[in-house]
Amino acid sequence: MRLRDENKETLIREQAIALIVQEGFDGLSMQKLAKAANLSASTIYIYFKSREDLLNQVYLAVDEIFAKEVLKNFDPAMSFEEGLWQQWKNRYKYVQKYPLHYHFSEQFRNSPLIKHQDIKESPFRMAMQQFTKNAIQRKEIVDLPPEILWALAYGPFYILIKFHLDQSSMSGKPFSLSEQKMKQAFQLVVKALRA
Amino acid sequence: MRLRDENKETLIREQAIALIVQEGFDGLSMQKLAKAANLSASTIYIYFKSREDLLNQVYLAVDEIFAKEVLKNFDPAMSFEEGLWQQWKNRYKYVQKYPLHYHFSEQFRNSPLIKHQDIKESPFRMAMQQFTKNAIQRKEIVDLPPEILWALAYGPFYILIKFHLDQSSMSGKPFSLSEQKMKQAFQLVVKALRA
DNA sequence: TTTAAAAGAACGAACATTCGTTTATCTTTG
């Protein structure tokens, strides 16, 4: 009996991400993917039962890595300012470390392929809920519906990330994010939310 | 000579949007589109010279409507608080009036199909630049790089829109946006940006 | 230690569809 090569599954996933980021979902054909991963198209079907299954598994794997990276050096017991800053830094590092993953996620999340059902009780979500609950109880920040709090806490960050990755710019010069500029935006967010 | 039916061009565009929102870019085939618009596939090629051209024209048309809607009752000479609030309201109304357009835009913008080159000097962009410039000169708001200002001014709004459209939720109950909740978030943004 | 059966991995070829696009023909209208 021949052993299943776990690396191969990862290889297929990563090549799929690369193809999708380069050419969009149209661009991901099983044959192109096979060529990119240096396999026969039929081999892919040993690891994934269909194209749709492949896409879902890719998204799941990407999301798992994200959740792990973003919880590094984070503790729900942290003060709001310290904890939120850690979140911003972790997310910034994640985007730098896995830019293809991020692009893929954004594409997938905005496509109809995503299934909105599973609001699973992930440790990640739990940690976040505890974190904001603590901050409100300690009266570090104003008491707000969680969605509004989240919008204020992360909205500006993700716009900056978009500017950064697109190299896009308001007004002439290309925009590049730095920890300093991030801090500047962060301080304003804290100012908005402070009780 | 037979006259070109302008409505047909619009019909094709709108059906394309509907198909893409439902099924993603994979789902938009010329034959499906023809069926949906009740024409022959070859007829589409009278109005658009290729699939790619069609997609670009759809995006352009969508963007034009957006720019028009979002400038309603807006004047760059307005005070920052009044003007930004008008922007939020306009964008909220736009999303409610053209939800398919919005979904399409989000998909297109996050896909590789978008061409990042044209940072054209649209009247829309000009108005926005003048608006923020005024606000800073009048010392209504803190002096910031335009990207950071933009991130603070619109980031929270778009997160709320996403929650709203996805019916998604932090914590149990589905989230639905209202002008009141929007105002609550808006006041916090103003607090952050006020000089 | 040698050998060969077992079993899953891997593959190339082929499947029926569907793809985007073109062409040749017909229809409508100025």
Add this chain to the structure above:
DNA sequence: CAAAGATAAACGAATGTTCGTTCTTTTAAA
């Protein structure tokens, strides 16, 4: 009648998936 709109039919290429077969490795009997 002329010119442009509209179409059905057809094009080769590409799609996702399956099939029968071959390779590769493990296992255990000889």
